[in-house]
Amino acid sequence: RKEVEQDPGPFNVPEGATVAFNCTYSNSASQSFFWYRQDCRKEPKLLMSVYSSGNEDGRFTAQLNRASQYISLLIRDSKLSDSATYLCVVNEPNYGGATNKLIFGTGTLLAVQP
Amino acid sequence: DTAVSQTPKYLVTQMGNDKSIKCEQNLGHDTMYWYKQDSKKFLKIMFSYNNKELIINETVPNRFSPKSPDKAHLNLHINSLELGDSAVYFCASSARREGINTEAFFGQGTRLTVV
Numbered sequence: 001r002k003e004v005e006q007d008p009g010p011f012n013v014p015e016g017a018t019v020a021f022n023c024t025y026s027n028s029a030s031q032s033f034f035w036y037r038q039d040c041r042k043e044p045k046l047l048m049s050v051y052s053s054g055n056e057d058g059r060f061t062a063q064l065n066r067a068s069q070y071i072s073l074l075i076r077d078s079k080l081s082d083s084a085t086y087l088c089v090v091n092e093p094n095y096g097g098a099t100n101k102l103i104f105g106t107g108t109l110l111a112v113q114p
Numbered sequence: 115d116t117a118v119s120q121t122p123k124y125l126v127t128q129m130g131n132d133k134s135i136k137c138e139q140n141l142g143h144d145t146m147y148w149y150k151q152d153s154k155k156f157l158k159i160m161f162s163y164n165n166k167e168l169i170i171n172e173t174v175p176n177r178f179s180p181k182s183p184d185k186a187h188l189n190l191h192i193n194s195l196e197l198g199d200s201a202v203y204f205c206a207s208s209a210r211r212e213g214i215n216t217e218a219f220f221g222q223g224t225r226l227t228v229v
Contacts (some may be wrong), residue, residue: 043221044214091214102147102217104156
């Protein structure tokens with residue numbers, strides 16, 4: 001099983017649509033979770049952290065279900081500028097917990113159509 | 115000011131050559147990383163340094179040698195370049211809070227093409 005799994009897409013949605021991305025992770029000891037966004041030929045940028053209680057930032061809502069080892073990202077009222085690859089990122093312990101590392105999913109490509 | 119900067123942005127070189135990529139962060143972070151993004155866009159960690167000390171080495175060929183002269187810099191030297199080394203290499207850094215690394219901030223990437 002992959003450490004972090006995402007549906008690669010592409011998700012083609014019209015402007016104004018609501019779209020949801022899901023992600024599962026394999027290590028139950030994982031400590032923190034993030035969604036990153038990567039535009040074509042650019043570096044990944046932090047979109048938002050994901051907290052157990054769920055969190056919202058404008059049109060974006062992130063949820064974490066530790067029992068199911070599942071993370072989600074909901075984008076409401078999609079804009080053309082939301083077109084990008086969305087990366088699920090899990091911070092998991094490494095070397096017996098001596099340190100930790102960020103594991104990236106393969107990303108989900110979103111294309112918002114006019 | 116760029117928080118994490120890496121040079122060069124583009125690098126085209128012949129097989130067998132040796133090349134270096136430099137990275138600097140001005141965020142005051144303790145931890146720095148090198149990630150490789152291949153043609154399938156998968157981002158994979160290569161190395162992690164914490165306060166100049168190598169913490170993670172993810173079974174990368176020993177042709178790849180990172181060097182951290184201080185905690186703000188992490189360079190990557192690659193010997194005897196091979197065609198399969200062609201990829202985008204990202205440097206990143208993160209803070210540590212209560213012993214756990216937080217979110218990472220990435221440089222703009224170095225697009226390496228080996229011909």
